[in-house]
Amino acid sequence: xxxxxxxxxxxxxxxxxxxxxxxxxxxxxxxxxxxxxxxxxxxxxxxxxxxxxxxxxxxxxxxxxxxxxxxxxxxxxxxxxxxxxxxxxxxxxxxxxxxxxxxxxxxxxxxxxxxxxxxxxxxxxxxxxxxxxxxxxxxxxxxxxxxxxxxxxxxxxxxxxxxxxxxxxxxxxxxxxxxxxxxxxxxxxxxxxxxxxxxxxxxxxxxxxxxxxxxxxxxxxxxxxxxxxxxxxxxxxxxxxxxxxxxxxxxxxxxxxxxxxxxxxxxxxxxxxxxxxxxxxxxxxxxxxxxxxxxxxxxxxxxxxxxxxxxxxxxxxxxxxxxxxxxxxxxxxxxxxxxxxxxxxxxxxxxxxxxxxxxxxxxxxxxxxxxxxxxx
Amino acid sequence: xxxxxxxxxxxxxxxxxxxxxxxxxxxxxxxxxxxxxxxxxxxxxxxxxxxxxxxxxxxxxxxxxxxxxxxxxxxxxxxxxxxxxxxxxxxxxxxxxxxxxxxxxxxxxxxxxxxxxxxxxxxxxxxxxxxxxxx
Numbered sequence: 001x002x003x004x005x006x007x008x009x010x011x012x013x014x015x016x017x018x019x020x021x022x023x024x025x026x027x028x029x030x031x032x033x034x035x036x037x038x039x040x041x042x043x044x045x046x047x048x049x050x051x052x053x054x055x056x057x058x059x060x061x062x063x064x065x066x067x068x069x070x071x072x073x074x075x076x077x078x079x080x081x082x083x084x085x086x087x088x089x090x091x092x093x094x095x096x097x098x099x100x101x102x103x104x105x106x107x108x109x110x111x112x113x114x115x116x117x118x119x120x121x122x123x124x125x126x127x128x129x130x131x132x133x134x135x136x137x138x139x140x141x142x143x144x145x146x147x148x149x150x151x152x153x154x155x156x157x158x159x160x161x162x163x164x165x166x167x168x169x170x171x172x173x174x175x176x177x178x179x180x181x182x183x184x185x186x187x188x189x190x191x192x193x194x195x196x197x198x199x200x201x202x203x204x205x206x207x208x209x210x211x212x213x214x215x216x217x218x219x220x221x222x223x224x225x226x227x228x229x230x231x232x233x234x235x236x237x238x239x240x241x242x243x244x245x246x247x248x249x250x251x252x253x254x255x256x257x258x259x260x261x262x263x264x265x266x267x268x269x270x271x272x273x274x275x276x277x278x279x280x281x282x283x284x285x286x287x288x289x290x291x292x293x294x295x296x297x298x299x300x301x302x303x304x305x306x307x308x309x310x311x312x313x314x315x316x317x318x319x320x321x322x323x324x325x326x327x328x329x330x331x332x333x334x335x336x337x338x339x340x341x342x343x344x345x346x347x348x349x350x351x352x353x354x355x356x357x358x359x360x361x362x363x364x365x366x367x368x369x370x371x372x373x374x375x376x
Numbered sequence: 377x378x379x380x381x382x383x384x385x386x387x388x389x390x391x392x393x394x395x396x397x398x399x400x401x402x403x404x405x406x407x408x409x410x411x412x413x414x415x416x417x418x419x420x421x422x423x424x425x426x427x428x429x430x431x432x433x434x435x436x437x438x439x440x441x442x443x444x445x446x447x448x449x450x451x452x453x454x455x456x457x458x459x460x461x462x463x464x465x466x467x468x469x470x471x472x473x474x475x476x477x478x479x480x481x482x483x484x485x486x487x488x489x490x491x492x493x494x495x496x497x498x499x500x501x502x503x504x505x506x507x508x509x510x511x
Contacts, residue, residue, distance in 0.1 A: 143445050
């Protein structure tokens, strides 16, 4: 097993920012990205010209983004518009900072999927299985959840607990896109999309942008806000069934088990130490798979684990306290990492988890990654 | 007869043998002539040993239902009239996974069910392998 322990607490998040979330046809990726960048720069109090590292995700052209922001960094990475890229990008920035390739990295993500009517399936994403009508990442999650139900007796009512809890949390977040409370019955009666999944199992599609600014521990001391440390990280790919898009035959369990050992080992904590959990939730089943893979509950037991409001703010494991992709905003993992930082700073108002000291992010995807954040 | 309006497979050097065999109602997977690995979809090199010496092997057409889903949304207009339709994931007895449609399941589909291939000609050139519950 690889060992990232040398990177423990070496890099801090020192600035976070985001736009409003919604439908903004009057602007574009660059306009939204610039707004999030301005917000993050103001949050950390840095002179933007100090930023010498730029990582962009879902931004059409990195150089145009730099031109707009008036920066010409010495380290740049563009990442494709996949949700799994958020924690991949953050870990790359950690490595670059620790290696001395740059001093301050701005990571910018923007999405205009709502105003441009992106479908995430069909002709937009040609695939060899199209002749049989198999398309969209949601279908892969439906395929996995159907099997999870058959193997472990998990029910759609249990799955509903995920969507209901995140909507509850979004109700405590004034910036969330969807705040009207929902019930398990609402989930069961929602429009079927790819059964066994229904509308309320699917993430939102909305416009918006997020920015994070990272630097080394030493440099972080001189900035405006208390630093949030990156204390643990781990990752593992699952490419064996990549043509099925977002599918892993074993619910990403083998990869997540390795990531758990790696990430918890590095941070020196375990699942019982996690005060708030930020779980990539493009579709609700991935939350169940993440809980099992990381060891929050036993194999096949995630359905009963989430019953009774476990994932709500105030529940046993407050998860996606901002409402996640299902109810806050579809910022493909980026907003959840920002939420982790804000929880550790105590900036979350009504949805604040008391005495929040350790927050974990996980994305269970063909490129699974986890990050543990702690107070600096 | 109206024109076929669903997505058609992209036929190239790599995939042509599969579709030619399908037209003869034979289901095939790619076979590595060096290490014997069987895989699908077709790959320009063997994913196990990277050999370029590969061919196609006709398989039994039998497998088990790994999982399945029911589409209630048409991502292409051509599928709108078929809604809802079932898509299945088959673990072939020879190993590879294969995505297809489950036909005439009549609500009897269950993970682990035995299935077998059937063939449905859709154009003069293309015959789609589909699956039904094994008898």
